[in-house]
Amino acid sequence: TQLLEQSPQFLSIQEGENLTVYCNSSSVFSSLQWYRQEPGEGPVLLVTVVTGGEVKKLKRLTFQFGDARKDSSLHITAAQPGDTGLYLCAGAINTDKLIFGTGTRLQVFP
Amino acid sequence: DVKVTQSSRYLVKRTGEKVFLECVQDMDHENMFWYRQDPGLGLRLIYFSYDVKMKEKGDIPEGYSVSREKKERFSLILESASTNQTSMYLCASSRLANYGYTFGSGTRLTVV
Numbered sequence: 001t002q003l004l005e006q007s008p009q010f011l012s013i014q015e016g017e018n019l020t021v022y023c024n025s026s027s028v029f030s031s032l033q034w035y036r037q038e039p040g041e042g043p044v045l046l047v048t049v050v051t052g053g054e055v056k057k058l059k060r061l062t063f064q065f066g067d068a069r070k071d072s073s074l075h076i077t078a079a080q081p082g083d084t085g086l087y088l089c090a091g092a093i094n095t096d097k098l099i100f101g102t103g104t105r106l107q108v109f110p
Numbered sequence: 111d112v113k114v115t116q117s118s119r120y121l122v123k124r125t126g127e128k129v130f131l132e133c134v135q136d137m138d139h140e141n142m143f144w145y146r147q148d149p150g151l152g153l154r155l156i157y158f159s160y161d162v163k164m165k166e167k168g169d170i171p172e173g174y175s176v177s178r179e180k181k182e183r184f185s186l187i188l189e190s191a192s193t194n195q196t197s198m199y200l201c202a203s204s205r206l207a208n209y210g211y212t213f214g215s216g217t218r219l220t221v222v
Contacts, residue, residue: 042213092207
């Protein structure tokens with residue numbers, strides 16, 4: 001069974017702090033994606049990384065794909081309350097299907 | 111704005127009822143998926159479909175069936191609802207996995 005483990009499971013921080021979320025697997029993925037889900041809504045795609053070692057930035061969010069394409073990280077600089085939500089990583093295991101990580105629930109307090 | 115639309119945001123059904131959850135996408139995507147999401151268990155795939163009239167079982171298909179008569183519509187059916195099917199149900203569509211999934215807003219189903 002292919003698994004994507006995320007850590008930490010929960011994160012509660014003050015506005016302005018930095019944080020990193022990790023997504024790890026023993027499987028190699030053709031791409032890895034990060035989603036954010038707000039309460040009562042479906043997940044929304046933030047970014048897709050494809051190449052080993054790739055780094056993508058989306059404003060205060062930095063995403064990195066591991067060199068071996070088995071792991072990824074999401075770093076948020078100067079977190080804001082609007083960053084609150086459930087963050088999910090997802091790896092493409094074939095051309096049509098993703099497997100989703102276990103999720104990291106982030107709460108940012110003003 | 112591209113969309114995946116789920117017919118209901120909230121549903122309350124009685125044990126034993128037949129329940130239909132509808133999902134429509136306007137992006138001409140080949141692939142459609144049904145997940146359920148429960149605290150501590152993450153997203154679990156129920157069924158998916160690669161094309162019209164085609165379906166594949168996911169990780170937890172028991173107690174569910176699906177229908178895809180048209181490319182844009184993928185329906186999830188609970189043949190006889192049970193309380194352990196109380197959950198958040200999410201529909202998604204995609205062209206290719208590497209392009210990402212577009213999710214609907216979800217249906218929160220309560221079976222009493």
